Amino acid sequence: MRFVNNESTKNLIKILCYGDSNTWGYNPKDSSRFDESKRWTGILKKIFSNAVIIENGLNGRSILNINTCSNPHCALLTLRDDIKEFIPLDVIIFFLGINDAASTENSLKEIAEGMRKLIDISTEMHIEKNFKAPEIIIISPPEIDKTSDEAIFMELEINKVSALTEIFRTIATEMDVYFLDISKTVKTSSIDPFHLDEDGHKELSLKLAAFLKKTIVK
Template sequence: MINVLCFGDSNTNGSNPAGGRHARDVRWPGRLQRLLGDDWYVIEEGLGGRTTVFDNPIEPHRNGLAALPGALITHRPLDYVILSLGTNDMKTMFQADARVIAAGIDMLVHEVKITDNRGAPTPRIVIVSPIYIKPGISTSGYIGFDERAVELSHRLAGEYRQVAEREGCLFLDAAQIAEASDLDKLHMDGENHARFATAMADLLRKDRTTGSRDARR
């Protein structure tokens, strides 16, 4: 069994821009499981409001760095860890630019690398740069965002890609594949969950095939 941990925020948890939460078979981790098949085990660890490293006094228990070690230990041994965070770091209260948010992702990568994987090799890490936030977010009802987050969301991919290249991680720019709904400016609808899941499945399959070939050399 190839074990995949999906560690993310509300778009991993499946927040529905029309209200509530998408069903398991609509959310991208559930779709990913179906696409990859029974030889893979996709573990969903998404939480609305989760940041990379920041504590939010209005929404406690959302610090990704604090939560990640427990998730890694709970589900080990892991073959892949998908880190899909950064959107909530763009809230005004954190005053974080793209480089700071990328530094937070870098800290999560380090945590994966130093956590014992029950004797197995260190998991392959996938860094996901988030979808863009759409204009109008400041009136969407989500506390903490203003319109500066829209521009900031367009700057993350370049910084995230540098972390991925430096740390030997896989990289996926979600904004080139999927988009937020016009309803709430922040979350994906079912169609965009499907697009994201397909791109992720292709990335993992390709890496698995390449890795198996390299191992035989």
């Protein structure tokens, strides 16, 4: 559903969930999309009646451009266009980095710099229009289930993804934004090491809801 800024929404807290296939709702069992009621973003909508939860998930989305040509899945290239219609936002949640880390094209240092730039862009877009900068939450990658057949052959990629947790924690501290560590509490599917199953979506939504209530949404 397309979001529209109007009188009915202007006094509500607006939370943008910006991520990859784990925000879109990719089902690792059959490559379908989880119903809204099963997606972490959809569950969040039920929990927060005083907020507008905006989903912006895209399969294959990365922070950096992991192709040599222009990449519509690169957040650094598309973030401005992706969020301009929603401004002003109260909260932006970034749940990204797995596709970058699973690629051999980018170093962890480059991924970290990309996340910093996303935060800067989000802030600048609000300041340019004389709005208060949004609160920003970086979500760590989940715990990676290593039992799948696929995971056996992806040890390097899995280790790289797992390393993002401490990198993102450091960025959050340095840039004075929020950080939600789900690396020990939310686990990926046993079928696919990089995607959440239904239980993972539910657990993430509950962890995030509790975090929001504690920090931002009083």
